[in-house]
Amino acid sequence: MKRVGGVIRYSYVVAVFGFILLPVLALVLFSFQDGAVAVPPLRGLSLRWYEALFADGRMMAALRNSALVGITSALICTMLGFLAAYGLARFRPKGVQALRAFLIAPLGVSYLVIGLGLSLTFSELAIGRSLITVTIGHVVINLPLAFAIIMSQMNEQQARFEQAARDLGAGESRVLALVTVPLLAPGLLAAFLLSFTLSWDEFVIALLLTRFDVTLPVEIWSALRTGLNPKTNAAGTIVFALSIGMLIITYALIRRRLEKQR
Amino acid sequence: MTLGARLTIDGVTKRYGDTAALDDVHLVVEPGSYVVILGPSGSGKTTLLSILGGFTEPTEGRIHIDDTDVTDLPPVRRPTTTVFQDYALFPHMTVGKNIGFGLAMHGIKGDERRRRVETALELVGLPGTGDRHIASLSGGQRQRIALARAVVIEPRVLLLDEPLGALDLKLRRQMQDELSKIQRRLGTTFVHVTHDQEEAMSLADTIVVLRDGRIEDHGPPDRLYLRPSTRFTATFMGDSNLVDGTARATAGGRVEVETTFGRFSVHGRAIRDTPVTVAIRPEHLRADDTGGFQLGEGRVVDRHFIGAHQRCRVALGHTELILNSPAKPALAIDQIVRISADLDDFVLLES
Numbered sequence: 001m002k003r004v005g006g007v008i009r010y011s012y013v014v015a016v017f018g019f020i021l022l023p024v025l026a027l028v029l030f031s032f033q034d035g036a037v038a039v040p041p042l043r044g045l046s047l048r049w050y051e052a053l054f055a056d057g058r059m060m061a062a063l064r065n066s067a068l069v070g071i072t073s074a075l076i077c078t079m080l081g082f083l084a085a086y087g088l089a090r091f092r093p094k095g096v097q098a099l100r101a102f103l104i105a106p107l108g109v110s111y112l113v114i115g116l117g118l119s120l121t122f123s124e125l126a127i128g129r130s131l132i133t134v135t136i137g138h139v140v141i142n143l144p145l146a147f148a149i150i151m152s153q154m155n156e157q158q159a160r161f162e163q164a165a166r167d168l169g170a171g172e173s174r175v176l177a178l179v180t181v182p183l184l185a186p187g188l189l190a191a192f193l194l195s196f197t198l199s200w201d202e203f204v205i206a207l208l209l210t211r212f213d214v215t216l217p218v219e220i221w222s223a224l225r226t227g228l229n230p231k232t233n234a235a236g237t238i239v240f241a242l243s244i245g246m247l248i249i250t251y252a253l254i255r256r257r258l259e260k261q262r
Numbered sequence: 263m264t265l266g267a268r269l270t271i272d273g274v275t276k277r278y279g280d281t282a283a284l285d286d287v288h289l290v291v292e293p294g295s296y297v298v299i300l301g302p303s304g305s306g307k308t309t310l311l312s313i314l315g316g317f318t319e320p321t322e323g324r325i326h327i328d329d330t331d332v333t334d335l336p337p338v339r340r341p342t343t344t345v346f347q348d349y350a351l352f353p354h355m356t357v358g359k360n361i362g363f364g365l366a367m368h369g370i371k372g373d374e375r376r377r378r379v380e381t382a383l384e385l386v387g388l389p390g391t392g393d394r395h396i397a398s399l400s401g402g403q404r405q406r407i408a409l410a411r412a413v414v415i416e417p418r419v420l421l422l423d424e425p426l427g428a429l430d431l432k433l434r435r436q437m438q439d440e441l442s443k444i445q446r447r448l449g450t451t452f453v454h455v456t457h458d459q460e461e462a463m464s465l466a467d468t469i470v471v472l473r474d475g476r477i478e479d480h481g482p483p484d485r486l487y488l489r490p491s492t493r494f495t496a497t498f499m500g501d502s503n504l505v506d507g508t509a510r511a512t513a514g515g516r517v518e519v520e521t522t523f524g525r526f527s528v529h530g531r532a533i534r535d536t537p538v539t540v541a542i543r544p545e546h547l548r549a550d551d552t553g554g555f556q557l558g559e560g561r562v563v564d565r566h567f568i569g570a571h572q573r574c575r576v577a578l579g580h581t582e583l584i585l586n587s588p589a590k591p592a593l594a595i596d597q598i599v600r601i602s603a604d605l606d607d608f609v610l611l612e613s
Contacts (some may be wrong), residue, residue: 164350167337169367
């Protein structure tokens, strides 16, 4: 009986992980396919599709666009998130709780709704769809998260460090540069990396808010419409690898921070 | 050597809504003196220190440092620095960077800064530790670094907010000695807040007893201890036996008091036929008849051996007195003893 239970437990775990990871594994594996079709059987390993990808001007442009949109929107998110968190934590305006909830609320709205709303707003304002509009879209969806991460790092002890710095003769700008920001650095970096990662593989808003210059997920999507092809697998693998890399860095940073506090 | 400044607190009141944390506080702190503000929690002592440092604005009243009105100046523009209760040492900087922070903010660079940081480290007894990280320091070392960081920029007035509160007893007594040594060497005016009366007595030139936002009493430690002017001071600063009585006659700065232990005459003033209280320290009572005034015979109810002395509760009629007598001869529970004392040690308080 006991052995049967154990078998069921292990099968369940294997099934769950298989369900989650198999599609990704298949995507990565068949990006190395030595042949023209991205389905089994695997005919051998080759890097030819990566070569083709790097030779593809549209794909490369989309990759650059994605990096640009990701970095810009993540920088804006981190900065706005920091300012909002600093203001709420240090100056405690009336209705702090409500303001906080209001800033985090967009997390609960679907990307489709936000994308449609922005799309309508931009056309109403006669602003053409471009990399700028998608950057704005990504700031809108990622700001709540960046704000929440940075806000969680703000505490009373930090306020006392700032007070001590003022007491020792530091003006407000030096308090910010020498005490507040260095102490918040892990939180700021985590907010930046997470915002970047989420922007990097975001599709719905990017599709709704771009036109000629598109980001990588949108370019992959249009490539898919003409049929499956190991080259799109290669592009997907690159998106996936960068996202995972970022998450690992973010996780390691937060872990180090927590260990330091102990 | 920095010369300490005179600190004048003129009618300072701080109200939070309807409650007054400080109520019309007047105090002059002499240049270069060590003042300890002593009070139970909630007495307003931390609020007062925060107002002196410029972190809290008083509702009413002015603060002067020498002849400058600093009431409206932010902390950065006051000649004060604060040693915070939790030290607030910057965790992302080394010991040397922490101490050098204030110097850097005042535009002192390079060799001059290094030299002054090292001098400050020597002053607090931690030379050569400039490269260490804050996280690697013990509580006592952090306390010293916090002190070094505050004094290195040569403030005219140093504010200390329960600076020894986080240390264990032995370390606390040791740091007390060092604090007063450092203060004498620097000549800076020190204002130190604590709820520990023993700490206050060992450090202060002047103790200010704060209670419910008002100054209850202030003066040198021995005066406050030996001749407290109020009931609160008599009981907050160490133990006192409080004996109720009635003033029967007054003459020449002395009052004839009638109590359950009989009639006697003590120093002080009182209105005839009004109730008064006499405070007697436990160590001023003797378990024999050698004192100038006999209180009567009592029975030992309770006895604890403390080391330097034995602490007993003795019942005399309906009254119980606390008595500290020398460790020898040992008293036993239920033993009948004669109790006496010198009238000069009695302190007359208003009831």
